[in-house]
Amino acid sequence: MPRLIAHLMPKVSGRHAVIGVPYGWLLLFFLFPFLILVKISVSEMETVNFKDLVTFKDGLLQLTLKLSNYVFITEDPLYIKTYLSSLKYAAAATVLCLVIGYPFAYFMARARTTAQPALLMMVMLPFWTSFLLRVYAWKGLLSENGWAADLIIGTGFDQLLHAAGMIPAPGKLMHTPFSLVLGMAYTYMPFMILPLYGNLAKMDLRLLEAATDLGATAWVAFWKVTVPLSKAGIIAGSMLVFIPCVGELVIPELLGGPETLMIGRVLWDEFFSNNDWPMAASVAVVMILVIIVPLAVFSKYQAEVQEARR
């Protein structure tokens, strides 16, 4: 009897099970939902159900695709403006992260080796405390009489921000492009610092000595040796900040204002306020198309790093 059962069982090796379970899981709950998303984005909304794309009528197989959502997105200037401004704010946050994070990671990697684990731990710790609450905290910090607001206005930095067009008037910091970009840069800072640190800490310092021996100043050696060698870390960190920022919802909702258009909020409103599911799905599909190039760069880089570690 046991032999019979063993015979009936499909020949599954351990290898198949190990790969098959997570693979099947991702196909079912990650890839398949995207196909459904694409399907619904071209579906007609009936009262409760979506109309089937393929219907059989009068002996003819009919395929009904409703492309009006996409036509609407590409023709309505508001949508185009929103996509562009999402990209703009995400790029600004990425640059800000890089400007603050690169020197930070650099000095961390050059700190005493005994101090480095503690420094790393201190970068990770805010990441463990609630992201939502830390974003919410900036609401208080940047509003009237908040600590950060006092500091920025006290040093006259708000004049500079106003001149750069980041705030509508000196002294008004909350619900502006500035508060939005600051909030995103703050939230995603560890994602920039950690890959950069990993990269810079592994760097062979003898290369810098060689550059100095050959007559390079510290400044030249930094730009010609350190920065090019940390290219992988810069790309990884930037993608880890940029891509999620494009579709960010919570930060624009809490820190953004009426004029800081972000596509994540538009999708949210289409879904929760207008209840237009096909339209929300179309917005999402276009969002994927917008981020597909950075996504491909990230995933290619990620694979390379994993292979290189071996």
Place this chain on the structure above:
Amino acid sequence: MTSASFNRWFGRGWLLAGFAFLYLPILALVVYSFNDSPIPNVWRGFTLKWYAGLADDREILSGLWLSLRVAFFTACGSVVLGTLAAVSLVKYRRFRGRTVFSGMVTAPLVMPEVVVGLSLLLMLVSVQRATQGAFGWGFPERGMLTIWLGHLLLGMAYATVVVQARLQDLNPQLEEAALDLGARPLQVFLLVTLPMIAQSLASAWLLTFTISLDDVVLSAFLSGPGSTTMPLVIFSRARLGVSPSVNAVAALIVAVVAVGVLIASYLIARAERRRQQELAEANRA
């Protein structure tokens, strides 16, 4: 001042400023949770009334209970699936669809959550409508189960990265030796590999637990009536403005997480040291 000492002080200053930037909001949350005045940024004296108020806040408490349960199951599921995915990627160098697989594993790390949440919801709703039509009973209902499925997708990605990094640092000779000595692959995994990656499993568990406990967007899409997680409650209050009750919740979470992470990392570091010692002794013998 010499240029070297200038560099050193500049570096320290930058690190200090960076940490101030990272920790300032957390500090502000905690300080203002003790503020007697309900108006933000106006200090009127010390109070514990916001904390006392939490004990009667049914919305927050039931949200917390749901969040804790979801986070627990998410962490467990993520570690199992993430370990399997990490083992697949590290041990099996080539199999059909490996590129697609490795892409799918890491994509949820960066993919905007609104997209992941919306597509998973649309899929689950389609399944529910199909089962409703076929059996007259729609499954799955939106609620804890669907939230869990969404969080698991995110948690699995993080767990895979954490476990994968650890697996790659392992010395493959130890596993080969066990195989040579006649252990079956499953035995090798359970007796050799698993003890060596145990602390990375523990960190992955904690990380995915906190990620699930904090998630807003996936939960918003996947929750149903009556299944409101704590972050959803906090988010809806925070949208309206600064509220001291949210500050009090925040301060408590910060305290619990800080203590938890410190204890956990101490225990993990101690276990790691002990393992290294045993390994060194075994090598000497």
